[in-house]
Amino acid sequence: MPKILRVNMTDRTATYEDVPERYKFLGGRGLTSTIVYDEVDPTCHPLGPNNKLVFAPGIVTGTNAPTSGRVSVGGKSPLTGGIKESNAGSSWVQAVAKLGIKAIIVEGFPKESGWWGLYITKDGVEFFPADEYAGRGLYEVYPQLFERFGKKAHICSIGVAGEMKMAMAGVCFNDNHGRPSRYSGRGGLGAVMGSKGLKFIVVDDTGAPGVEIANPDLFNQGRKKLLEALRQHDITKPKGGLNTYGTAILVNIINEAGGYPTRNFREGRFEGAAATSGEAIFENNKKRLGKELYNHACHPGCVIQCSNTYYDEKGNEIVSCIEYETTWALGANCGIDNLEAIGKLTWLCNDLGLDTIEAGGTIAVAMDAGLLSFGDWEGAIRLLDEEVRKGTPLGHIIGNGAAFTGKAFGWYRVPGVKGQNMPAYEPRAIKGIGITYAISTMGADHTSGYTIAPEILGVGGKVDQFDVNKAELARNFQYTTAFIDTTGHCLFIAFAILDIPSGFEGMVEECAGLLGADWTPDDAARIGKEIIDRELAFNRAAGFTKSDDRLPEFMKYEKLPPHNVVWDVPDEVLDAVFGE
C-alpha cells in the first residue's frame, strides 16, 4: 500500500503514514493542493515555521504510461502569497513513486542553522549533514552526490538561491543525464525548502516494489490509446515539432502573431526572434556537430522527447535545455538576441537554482528601470553570476523577482499577476492567455490554462486571438489542466489529446485503471474543478480578492505594437471564469 512520508525538520524525523481515504484518488497537483489546503494555514508566513512543502508523483507516475514522469511540488508561495503547485519531469519522482510513496510532506522549522539532506531507499529514510554542499553551484555539486550515492540515485535539491530564501528559487531535479536542469521553478518553492534547512532529497529505488495497478487491463488499454495519439500528432510525434525544435519552435509562431513580449513587454515582436528560435538551435547544432540532433527525454518513458542541448562552435555543450520560455525570458524580454548568451544565462539559472521565467522577467524589469540597457547580456550575466550567486544586496533584490525589483527601484511597469511575472505570451495581443494569467490560482502562469492552443496554434479548434469573450474557454482549460497535472502526465500531451479524442480517453482510462476508479472522460473536468475550488478557497483565506485577478495597470493604457492593442478584457469576463 502506498504511504505518505512525513518529514519534520524541527527534530529531523521521518515517518511513514497511511494514506487517508480522501487522498487515495489523487496525485500530483490534486494531491499537493489538497494537502496544502488541509494542513497549511493560509495566513502563515511562507518562510516561517507553519508553511509546508509537499512533493507528489502523479497518479500514473512510475508506471510505463507514456510521458508521465512529472512531480508536483506544492506549498504557500513566497512569491505570490497564495497556493502554489509547480511541476517538473524527472526520474526522481518515478523512483519516489516506485518506492510506494504517494507524497512527501516536509514540515517544521530548524532550531539552528545548517543544511541537511534526506536519503530515501526501500530500507528507510536517513538525514545526512549537507553543509559541505551549500553555497556552491549545482553543476559542481550534482556529480559529487552521484559519486557518493551511486549512479542509481536521483536528486532533488535547491541551489544557492533557495539557501538564501529568494522568491525566484526553484526546486531542482536531475535530468536523464544527471544534470541539475529540471525545475519546479515557479513561485519560489525552493525558498520554502531553504527555510526548512533541507538542501537535498536523494532517492534510490533499487529493489523498490513499483507502482500498484488495480486494473491492469484498463490501464494498458488507456496507455495504448494515449501512446498512439502522441505518436500520431504532428506536434508530439517522433521527429515532430517538439522533438525536432523543442518548445522553442513557438518563437517564430508567437512572434508572427505579434504576441512575443519584447523588452519588458514594450513590444509584441522581436527583431531577434529568428536568431533565438528553436529552428536556430537546431540549425546551429547541425552546423556545429555535423549532424541533425533530435531532442531527448527529460525522464525515462517520454514519447515526446522535447529537451534540446545547445552546443557551442567547438561542439562543446553550453546547456540543456533551452525551452521556449527560457529563450524568451532571457532573450527577447531582455532585448538579447545572442543565443550563446541565452544559453549561458540558462546554465546560470540551473546552477544557482532559479526559475528562468522569473529570472528573465526580473532582469527585464531591472533593464526597464534603468539598471542596465536592454540587450546588455554581459550585464545580465553579471547580475546572476556575481550578484545573485554571492548574495549581494542587489542579488537579494533580483533574486526576489520582478515585482520586488520593480518596487526596489520605484518602477511601475511590472508585467505580473499576484506577484508572479508573466511568461512568454502578450496578453494584450492574445486575450485568452491574459484571462488565464489574471484568474489563475498560481499568478501569471501559461501552464494553468494554455489557451494558446486554440488561439494561435489551431489545436483543439481555432479562435480569434483578439476576441475578449473567452471566460468559458479559460475555465475549461483550467479545469482540464488541473486534471492533467494530477495524472502525472506532461502538459504537452494536451496537443495530441485535444485533437484526438481517443488519446483523452486513454489518459482517463490509465488513471481509472491504476486506481480502480470508474472514471470516464467526463470526470476529468469535474475532478479538475474540485482541485481548483480548493486552491481558490486557500487563496481567498490568504486574502486574495477579485482585485488580485487583474492584469497590471499599465497594460490598460499602453498600446502594444505591432497591433497597437491595450488590455481591454472587461473585468466582468474575468470574474465570470470562476464565478463567485
Next chain:
Amino acid sequence: MPKILRVNMTDRTATYEDVPERYKFLGGRGLTSTIVYDEVDPTCHPLGPNNKLVFAPGIVTGTNAPTSGRVSVGGKSPLTGGIKESNAGSSWVQAVAKLGIKAIIVEGFPKESGWWGLYITKDGVEFFPADEYAGRGLYEVYPQLFERFGKKAHICSIGVAGEMKMAMAGVCFNDNHGRPSRYSGRGGLGAVMGSKGLKFIVVDDTGAPGVEIANPDLFNQGRKKLLEALRQHDITKPKGGLNTYGTAILVNIINEAGGYPTRNFREGRFEGAAATSGEAIFENNKKRLGKELYNHACHPGCVIQCSNTYYDEKGNEIVSCIEYETTWALGANCGIDNLEAIGKLTWLCNDLGLDTIEAGGTIAVAMDAGLLSFGDWEGAIRLLDEEVRKGTPLGHIIGNGAAFTGKAFGWYRVPGVKGQNMPAYEPRAIKGIGITYAISTMGADHTSGYTIAPEILGVGGKVDQFDVNKAELARNFQYTTAFIDTTGHCLFIAFAILDIPSGFEGMVEECAGLLGADWTPDDAARIGKEIIDRELAFNRAAGFTKSDDRLPEFMKYEKLPPHNVVWDVPDEVLDAVFGE
C-alpha cells in the same frame, strides 16, 4: 471663497477651482481621504501616472485656534497599497490656508526626468526648475531655499529618499526655526511626490486674505474652551508633561508596562529605556546648557509645545526633535541605548527625507535578519548615511521599509500590518493598540486610535491593558480621531479633551463656527465614521480583506517577555470593530 489648487505634472499647469459642495465642511484628513476616494482608482500603481497626492489644511488651520497647524497629506500609499493620510505640524500649512487654499491636488506624470518646484503666493503659482537641489541633504538645501525665497517662505519638500521613490520616504515641512524636521512621514507619500517629479512646494502668504470665519462668536467661544482645557491638563499645560519632557516622556511609562518593543519586538522592556527617555533628554540638556530647557512649538499658535532640541556635550545642537517614536524606533527597537547616536540617526532621517518609525523598524528587521548586530549604532548610521543616501542596492532595500527588507533577506519576523511597520507599543502586551494596528485603514498606526490613553495613561478612563474585548473602544477612538485629524488640531489635544468635556465641545464649536455648521459634540463620531467608511471602501476596492486586518503570525506563537504574552485577541473582535 476658498479654492482648490490643481497641479498637473504632465504639462506643468496649476489652476484654481471652486470647492465642490461635498467638500465644503471637510478639511485635513476628511478632505484628503474624500478626494482620494473620489479621484484615485484604488487599483492604480502608487508610483504610476494615476495616483494623486493631496495636501489639505484642517478646518481651523490658519486661524488662531490653539495647536491647529496640521497638514494632511493623502494618496494611495506605496508602502501599504491602500489609502493613506499622514499629517504634520508646520507653518507651511497655515500659510496655505491663509492663501484661501482648501486643498492642493498634485496629479499627472512627468514626460521626462527632472525636478520641479512650485512657488505659491497671493499673486499666483509658478514652477521653477529644481534639479540643482536634487541629490542633496535637506539640511543643506533648506537654508538655500530660504535665501532664495525669503524668510517669509514656508517649505514643503522631499529628500533623496523621495527622489528615489522609496516607500519609507516622507513629505517634509519646515519647523518654526526653518529646519527640515516636520514630517508627514508614514506610508511613503514622499515617493508619490517623487514619482511626479515634484521636489518642493514653497509658499509665501504675504498679503494673504486669511481664513474666513462664518460665525466668529461661536468660533471664539470654542477656541477659549479648548485653550482652557489645554492649559489645565497635566499632560498638555505649560511646563506640563509634554512641554517638559516631550513625547519621549512615554519611554519609562510604556517600558514599565512591559509594552516597549525591544530588539525588533523580541522583548517588551528595554534595559536602556531610562537612558533614552524624555527625562534623559531634559536632564542631559540641563547639564550641558546649564539651564532647564522647555520645549518649543512646531508651528505658531501651539499651546502644548512639545518639540525638544537635543544638544551635545559642547552645547551644540544635535537635532530637533527626538520624539517618543523616534527614540524608540532608532533606540530600543534596534537595541541602541546611546542617545547621541539616536539623535544623529534622527538627523539623518530628516536630512534624507525618511519616516523615522519605518526607518528604525527596518534597521531592526535588518538586525534581526543578521545584517547587523542589535545595538550596532555605527552600522545603523552607515545604513542611512551611506547606503540610503547613495541609493546603493542595499539602500534601496532599506529605503523600501521593514516588510520589504524582511522579504529581501527571507526573514519572517516582520512586525507590521498591511506592509507598514508597527510603532512603539507592543500589541501583545497592550491589546487595544494591537486592535488599532490590525484594523486601521492606514496599516499599523498608533495615531489612528490611541487607545494607550485609557489602557496605560488613565486618560479618558482606565482599562486593563491585557483585556482583549476592546472592539468598541478601538472603534470609538478611530472615529473620534478621524474627526480630530479633520479639524486641523494636533492629536495631542486629545489628552485634554478626553478628560475635560468642555475642551471637546470647544473643538467642535471652533469648527462649527468657522464653517457655519450646526455641529454638536455628538457629530464628531458621525463625521469620523463617514471618513473612515470612505477609506475602508477605497481599501476594499484596492483588494484588502479581513485577512489584511491581522497582526503578523509570529506574534501568535512567540511569547513576549516580561509578561510572556502572545497575541490572543480573537479575529472576531477585530472583525467586530468595523463590522462588515
